[in-house]
Amino acid sequence: xxxxxxxxxxxxxxxxxxxxxxxxxxxxxxxxxxxxxxxxxxxxxxxxxxxxxxxxxxxxxxxxxxxxxxxxxxxxxxxxxxxxxxxxxxxxxxxxxxxxxxxxxxxxxxxxxxxxxxxxxxxxxxxxxxxxxxxxxxxxxxxxxxxxxxxxxxxxxxxxxxxxxxxxxxxxxxxxxxxxxxxxxxxxxxxxxxxxxxxxxxxxxxxxxxxxxxxxxxxxxxxxxxxxxxxxxxxxxxxxxxxxxxxxxxxxxxxxxxxxxxxxxxxxxxxxxxxxxxxxxxxxxxxxxxxxxxxxxxxxxxxxxxxxx
Amino acid sequence: xxxxxxxxxxxxxxxxxxxxxxxxxxxxxxxxxxxxxxxxxxxxxxxxxxxxxxxxxxxxxxxxxxxxxxxxxxxxxxxxxxxxxxxxxxxxxxxxxxxxxxxxxxxxxxxxxxxxxxxxxxxxxxxxxxxxxxxxxxxxxxxxxxxxxxxxxxxxxxxxxxxxxxxxxxxxxxxxxxxxxxxxxxxxxxxxxxxxxxxxxxxxxxxxxxxxxxxxxxxxxxxxxxxxxxxxxxxxxxxxxxxxxxxxxxxxxxxxxxxxxxxxxxxxxxxxxxxxxxxxxxxxxxxxxxxxxxxxxxxxxxxxxxxxxxxxxxxxxxxxxxxxxxxxxxxxxxxxxxxxxxxxxxxxxxxxxxxxxxxxxxxxxxxxxxxxxxxxxxxxxxxxxxxxxxxxxxxxxxxxxxxxxxxxxxxxxxxxxxxxxxxxxxxxxxxxxxxxxxxxxxxxxxxxxxxxxxxxxxxxxxxxxxxxxxxxxxxxxxxxxxxxxxxxxxxxxxxxxxxxxxxxxxxxxxxxxxxxxxxxxxxxxxxxxxxxxxxxxxxxxxxxxxxxxxxxxxxxxxxxxxxxxxxxxxxxxxxxxxxxxxxxxxxxxxxxxxxxxxxxxxxxxxxxxxxxxxxxxxxxxxxxxxxxxxxxxxxxxxxxxxxxxxxxxxxxxxxxxxxxxx
Numbered sequence: 001x002x003x004x005x006x007x008x009x010x011x012x013x014x015x016x017x018x019x020x021x022x023x024x025x026x027x028x029x030x031x032x033x034x035x036x037x038x039x040x041x042x043x044x045x046x047x048x049x050x051x052x053x054x055x056x057x058x059x060x061x062x063x064x065x066x067x068x069x070x071x072x073x074x075x076x077x078x079x080x081x082x083x084x085x086x087x088x089x090x091x092x093x094x095x096x097x098x099x100x101x102x103x104x105x106x107x108x109x110x111x112x113x114x115x116x117x118x119x120x121x122x123x124x125x126x127x128x129x130x131x132x133x134x135x136x137x138x139x140x141x142x143x144x145x146x147x148x149x150x151x152x153x154x155x156x157x158x159x160x161x162x163x164x165x166x167x168x169x170x171x172x173x174x175x176x177x178x179x180x181x182x183x184x185x186x187x188x189x190x191x192x193x194x195x196x197x198x199x200x201x202x203x204x205x206x207x208x209x210x211x212x213x214x215x216x217x218x219x220x221x222x223x224x225x226x227x228x229x230x231x232x233x234x235x236x237x238x239x240x241x242x243x244x245x246x247x248x249x250x251x252x253x254x255x256x257x258x259x260x261x262x263x264x265x266x267x268x269x270x271x272x273x274x275x276x277x278x279x280x281x282x283x284x285x286x287x288x289x290x291x292x293x294x295x296x297x298x299x300x301x302x303x304x305x306x307x308x309x
Numbered sequence: 310x311x312x313x314x315x316x317x318x319x320x321x322x323x324x325x326x327x328x329x330x331x332x333x334x335x336x337x338x339x340x341x342x343x344x345x346x347x348x349x350x351x352x353x354x355x356x357x358x359x360x361x362x363x364x365x366x367x368x369x370x371x372x373x374x375x376x377x378x379x380x381x382x383x384x385x386x387x388x389x390x391x392x393x394x395x396x397x398x399x400x401x402x403x404x405x406x407x408x409x410x411x412x413x414x415x416x417x418x419x420x421x422x423x424x425x426x427x428x429x430x431x432x433x434x435x436x437x438x439x440x441x442x443x444x445x446x447x448x449x450x451x452x453x454x455x456x457x458x459x460x461x462x463x464x465x466x467x468x469x470x471x472x473x474x475x476x477x478x479x480x481x482x483x484x485x486x487x488x489x490x491x492x493x494x495x496x497x498x499x500x501x502x503x504x505x506x507x508x509x510x511x512x513x514x515x516x517x518x519x520x521x522x523x524x525x526x527x528x529x530x531x532x533x534x535x536x537x538x539x540x541x542x543x544x545x546x547x548x549x550x551x552x553x554x555x556x557x558x559x560x561x562x563x564x565x566x567x568x569x570x571x572x573x574x575x576x577x578x579x580x581x582x583x584x585x586x587x588x589x590x591x592x593x594x595x596x597x598x599x600x601x602x603x604x605x606x607x608x609x610x611x612x613x614x615x616x617x618x619x620x621x622x623x624x625x626x627x628x629x630x631x632x633x634x635x636x637x638x639x640x641x642x643x644x645x646x647x648x649x650x651x652x653x654x655x656x657x658x659x660x661x662x663x664x665x666x667x668x669x670x671x672x673x674x675x676x677x678x679x680x681x682x683x684x685x686x687x688x689x690x691x692x693x694x695x696x697x698x699x700x701x702x703x704x705x706x707x708x709x710x711x712x713x714x715x716x717x718x719x720x721x722x723x724x725x726x727x728x729x730x731x732x733x734x735x736x737x738x739x740x741x742x743x744x745x746x747x748x749x750x751x752x753x754x755x756x757x758x759x760x761x762x763x764x765x766x767x768x769x770x771x772x773x774x775x776x777x778x779x780x781x782x783x784x785x786x787x788x789x790x791x792x793x794x795x796x797x798x799x800x801x802x803x804x805x806x807x808x809x810x811x812x813x814x815x816x817x818x819x820x821x822x823x824x825x826x827x828x829x830x831x832x833x834x835x836x837x838x839x840x841x842x843x844x845x846x847x848x849x850x851x852x853x854x855x856x857x858x859x860x861x862x863x864x865x866x867x868x869x870x871x872x873x874x875x876x877x878x879x880x881x882x883x884x885x886x887x888x889x890x891x892x893x894x895x896x897x898x899x900x901x902x903x904x905x906x907x908x909x910x911x912x913x914x915x916x917x918x919x920x921x922x923x924x925x926x927x928x929x930x931x932x933x934x935x936x937x938x939x940x941x942x943x944x945x946x947x948x949x950x951x952x953x954x955x956x957x958x959x960x961x962x963x964x965x966x967x968x969x970x971x
Contacts (some may be wrong), residue, residue, distance in 0.1 A: 002887050002888070002889050005889055006837070009836075009837045009889065010836035010837055011834075011837060012836040049719070054801075078865065079829065079832075079838060079866045079867070080828075080862070080863040080864060080867055081868045081869065081870060082860070082863045082869050083871070084749065089743055094368075094880045096883075100887055101888055102868075102870055104838065183424070296406050
């Protein structure tokens with residue numbers, strides 16, 4: 001498992017080619033829908049790691065296996081990163097049913113590298129649930145939502161990040177909201193009602209799902225059980241009417257576009273006839289593997305660029 | 310000269326020696342010997358597994374059983390520890406914190422088994438969790454439930470064990486962590502007020518009991534070499550405590566407002582160089598807390614002259630006891646009223662300390678008290694500042710330490726010739742303790758144990774007092790690890806913020822930039838950024854070195870996985886594999902590096918990672934370093950290796966060598 005992640009993490013061209021082959025096979029052969037893919041996002045200090053720790057303790061006794069990909073920002077200047085959040089994620093460290101991999105976000109602040117996508121694909125083959133933990137409010141929600149079936153936002157009451165979140169127009173993304181009440185009772189209650197009224201105003205692409213707003217305490221573990229129930233309810237919801245295929249399909253298309261944009265810029269996309277044309281091409285393309293599509297379309301762009309030289 | 314029998318002498322303080330090692334039986338022998346030589350109280354040192362609530366056979370306990378104190382796993386260990394010592398006449402101090410409620414329960418159960426009623430027990434549980442977060446590192450539970458356990462013990466003992474001091478608020482460790490006298494007073498008093506406020510807010514403690522509760526709060530102080538200032542410090546504390554307890558809790562009886570405290574004379578300031586000089590230091594430091602009658606300590610424990618070298622032998626401890634006896638019985642110190650009343654100089658210094666301490670204390674209270682000031686790291690930062698100033702003063706010679714930075718030219722000391730100048734704990738102690746623990750587990754009634762644990766959890770989750778349920782559990786044969794696990798289940802285990810993430814570092818010099826460039830080049834060669842795991846195996850809580858290494862590694866461009874204190878070798882190896890790191894750095898200061906590093910290397914081999922290089926840092930004697938290198942460790946670092954940039958460069962070398970091998 002770890003070796004496979006080391007491979008997909010490797011930037012050397014020959015390794016990249018091998019990794020792509022592996023990922024392509026894995027994505028084709030993976031059972032559907034397979035593991036539950038869950039994103040956990042929120043500002044630093046919102047209690048995400050402590051919450052994951054409580055989740056592991058809730059899920060392991062049920063016999064469920066858990067993988068966690070923890071993404072930390074890396075320094076723009078030195079490339080170095082302190083994957084420090086790991087300190088509060090301890091409950092399963094010597095349990096083979098728990099796998100934790102920290103990754104530095106090497107591309108841009110708060111963003112996710114291709115390696116994260118690869119990591120989730122690999123871990124989803126083996127573990128019952130795969131969690132991706134990212135830091136930050138804003139860009140990371142959109143990034144994570146492309147990799148997961150269920151997106152969870154952890155709000156830290158009384159810090160202003162909830163307001164910032166609402167202002168950024170990101171309320172429509174998360175499927176579940178958690179308010180960490182560890183610090184303050186009344187402020188936490190107020191945050192819940194703020195979120196609920198915010199949610200009642202906005203529109204969501206999936207009108208059939210009303211995101212629950214739950215109070216949890218990472219400190220004493222209260223509310224964790226209800227949180228797991230909400231995760232399961234959302235998974236059942238996705239499996240009804242095969243919403244999950246649609247969601248994963250959309251997510252995969254967004255991933256392909258994002259990866260191509262990151263590598264070749266909008267000039268590169270123009271070689272494929274622009275964004276709109278690419279979108280409709282992807283919608284018709286039956287290839288199940290995002291990695292294969294990225295590779296093929298990338299080759300096409302490079303070919304076009306070579307010709308135009 | 311007046312007739313000796315006519316002279317009225319004060320009763321001396323309680324004479325103690327902080328001791329315990331290997332096993333309950335071996336420690337009992339030591340206690341009886343010490344009592345026979347004129348010691349008048351006992352001070353129990355527990356080993357790290359007992360202090361952090363794990364049984365002797367727990368993976369984390371490996372290498373630590375019986376090392377820095379006595380292992381106490383259950384009621385029979387406690388009975389064996391005090392065999393032949395009448396508990397209704399003994400005054401026992403226990404250095405125990407996160408598991409204090411449990412060890413007191415075992416003490417009560419052992420007393421009851423020997424026919425002694427809890428009402429007659431006298432002594433102290435240290436039980437100050439705040440300083441564990443700030444400096445000592447043996448915390449287990451989060452701050453909130455930890456404060457609740459303390460408040461439970463205070464509420465329970467005030468009637469049930471009325472001569473017990475349920476908490477000994479510690480300024481001792483604050484001084485070790487760098488506190489100035491003003492900070493010592495301010496932070497320890499703020500801690501005491503947090504405990505008293507919590508007890509006052511309880512429904513089960515009536516208001517009329519509060520003065521008696523205040524009367525049971527005692528303190529535990531350090532006494533440093535600046536003994537005149539120390540005299541003023543204890544006088545200021547006595548006066549301030551009298552004022553605060555009257556103002557804040559309305560205590561009218563002056564007896565209940567007395568500042569009562571025990572002392573362990575400064576151990577950390579003792580020197581390895583010319584160790585015989587330490588005897589003189591100990592004598593002078595003793596004066597600081599005994600000279601002023603008004604603010605004299607109630608109990609005193611002295612370190613041994615050779616503590617900087619290793620564990621003291623019985624003879625070394627006896628020498629320290631004799632210091633106390635000579636001061637109390639030979640000199641005329643105890644014949645006079647307070648020697649400093651009316652001294653302008655002492656009075657002025659006392660006043661200055663008192664005023665400044667009150668201001669600093671009020672600052673912490675305004676922040677929301679000590680728990681808030683732990684979580685926002687205010688106190689920790691102040692302590693680090695003071696410590697830095699002090700070590701700089703010693704480095705540049707502004708503060709003289711004889712034999713260390715001045716007068717270093719000396720004859721070899723005849724006291725440290727030969728190999729037997731310190732005590733070595735028998736390696737068989739751990740194995741024997743585990744055998745006894747297993748035999749005990751097989752003897753007890755499993756239904757009673759299960760029922761007692763269920764009862765304990767029920768009581769705690771319904772907000773009941775921890776003590777009666779714990780005493781029942783002690784009688785039923787519950788072990789230290791089982792009791793602690795029950796509480797972990799309810800409260801969780803606290804992982805204190807390391808502070809490393811937030812810590813900012815200054816701009817990089819040319820040497821750092823050179824290493825950064827090498828890290829970048831090697832990362833390219835490896836195909837992904839150089840990733841390092843910094844691990845702290847074992848129970849030792851001193852994490853400063855590991856944190857400095859982690860921050861420096863980040864600054865030279867490595868990806869660093871740092872997971873904090875108290876990891877098992879199995880957890881470290883699993884992390885190393887899952888995380889896909891290129892190198893492991895281990896930091897171990899408790900002296901158990903032999904066992905822990907060997908375990909990590911063996912588990913790496915089992916995991917198919919024998920090629921993964923390991924570097925080790927710690928207090929590691931030369932011959933041990935040799936053994937570790939022979940076993941496969943790539944580099945060994947000790948406190949004299951202070952150049953972090955050089956260490957980083959060597960880690961790059963180590964990874965480059967190992968990747969070339971593959």
